[in-house]
Amino acid sequence: MRSAPRCNAPARFPFREPAVWVDPSAGNRCNPFPYRSVCIYLGRWGQLTEGLTIRDLQDRAKATREAILAGAASIFEELGYGRASLSQVAVRAGVTKGALYFHFPSKEELARAVIAEQHAFITADNTAVLERGLPPLESMILICRRFAGNLLAEPIVRAGIRLTLEASSFDQDVRQPYSDWVALMSGLASQAQRRGQLRDGLDPAGFGQFIVSSLTGVQIVSAVLTERADLLERVEDMWTILLPGVVTAGLKSQVPALARYSGAPLGQHS
Template sequence: MVLQDRAKATRQAIIAGAAAVFEEHGYGKTTLAQVAEAAQVTKGALYFHFQSKEDLAGAVIEEQHRLVVQDAERILAGNRPALSTIILMCRAFGLRLVDEPVVRAGIRLTFEATAFGRTVREPYEDWVATMAELAARSRREGQIRASVDPAALARYIVASFTGVQMVSDVLTGRADVMARIEEMWAILLPGIIAEDWPGDPSELAGLVSGTGPDPVPKAAAPA
């Protein structure tokens, strides 16, 4: 058990080290020697866990996806209204981009995947499917207009978020990414909110910055 725990810790250290190097240098300019140095492991230990740079890049992408899915599952467990859930998922992803090198590296590698023959459709397909399911539920809940197509909205949200965070990275190194995500929602919400919904779209957009009310259902009082 101790050896297994040590092996897991070494593998995670290698992934973290690889993320730091991939984020800084990109796939093409990264070497396994750089990764071993960043992870503070020997080349032998690195090759024990990963046979090639391609395998290592794939592991970083998989870890990035795992972290984002973990956040999404936690938010889904809150049983909030579906539209609030969508916005909070975008918020969580944005915070990961600010705080987590593995997520930043995974995103960079996703856009460089043709360099190492990696198929990166699955994370995007998963994200679009989740957004579409939530959009359909929000329409049933009466928060999104009946005329809005859930699948089309899902594709638009994913594409918009992707573009917003990329431009933020180019212009500010993502220093303003949370403000830009909130801005995205402030622009989008008035066009999809149901006409008879009594709430304020700007408050929903404020969920990104934490200024909007988080509608977590209160537990029922004991009988």
Template sequence: MVLQDRAKATREAIIAGAAAVFEEHGYGSASLTQVSDAAKVTKGALYFHFQSKEDLARAVIEEQHRIVVAESETLLAEDGPALPAMILLCRAFGLKLVHEPAVRAGIRLTLEATAFGPPVQGPYEDWIAVMEQLTDRAKREKQVRSSVDSEALARYLVASFTGVQMVSGVLTGRADVMQRIDEMWSILLPGIMHEDFHEDPQTLSRLVAAEVPIPRGAEVESSA
């Protein structure tokens, strides 16, 4: 058991070190020597867990996806209103980009995946599916207009978020990413909100900047 725990800790250290290196240098310029130095492990220990730089890159992408999925599952388990949940999911992802090197590295590697294999589609497909399900629920709850195509909106949201965080990364190192996500929603909401849903779009978009998410079971005022 002690050896298993030690091996698990070593693997986690390698992934963390790889995330730091990939985030800074990208896949093409990163080296396994840099990773072993960042993780403070020997080359032998690194090769025991990962046979190649490609294996390491895929492990970082998997870790990024695991972190985001776990955060999403926690939020969705609260079973709050659907439209605010969509906004809060973007908020949660934005905060992970700010605070989690593995998430930043995973996003960069996802965009660079053709350098070491086929495009990485799974994380995007999963996120689109969640947003589509939430849009369907928001339509039933009369928060989103019934005329909105749920799949199209889900794809648009994921594409918009991806572009917003990328531009924020280029211009400010993501220092303003939460503000940019807030702006994204403030522009989008007036065009999709149901006519019987009387929440202020600016109030909803500011959920992105809220220090604490809406509590479990919180109701957003709407007309039946």
């Protein structure tokens, strides 16, 4: 295996990258990928550390990025996009401004990364529900219930949802999470109708969008009035009110159980 070149670089660099590789024969930075060992590393205070591998640097970069996203989620949730600053995020994350700017050159890029993380988290959770093979109506109800639970438990979810509600603050479109959510609910509503859970004549696309809109409103009002302390109860109330008007006659007696559905079998249709 080819060894890494010796380092002949000065103790400090005018670069903001966290890692710099030097090829003595070329007298400049070079592509690090041919070498397993790393010649030098630009650390927190600009000092050089020898003996690190590329995997070490990758792990450090990943940990730094995760810390920044966690700090950003905390700040964006607390202050919103307009009042938040990258300096506040750096302090909350415990990283330097240089490290933050290396990963996220602007506040908007950082905010969009938080939204993307939130969307990936919720998408994975929704997929886990779908993979259980539940009837479509139960899947819709459980997805809403788990979303409410994730809002209570996960800062990245709370921050991402708050940021998407501030979509007008961004130059680029950040509506994709809501578009995907509406498409998911509309698709499940269509399946539920074909399966005989939802009444004929109901527009599945309209119902899917209405569910997303209703849940969004429920969580906002819960956040304002009780800091979401009653969110799970309010989501159950939402379904208790909606279901009698949309389910088929054979399911009307099961509305109370459906409204508080948390994953257990409900009956023959399940």
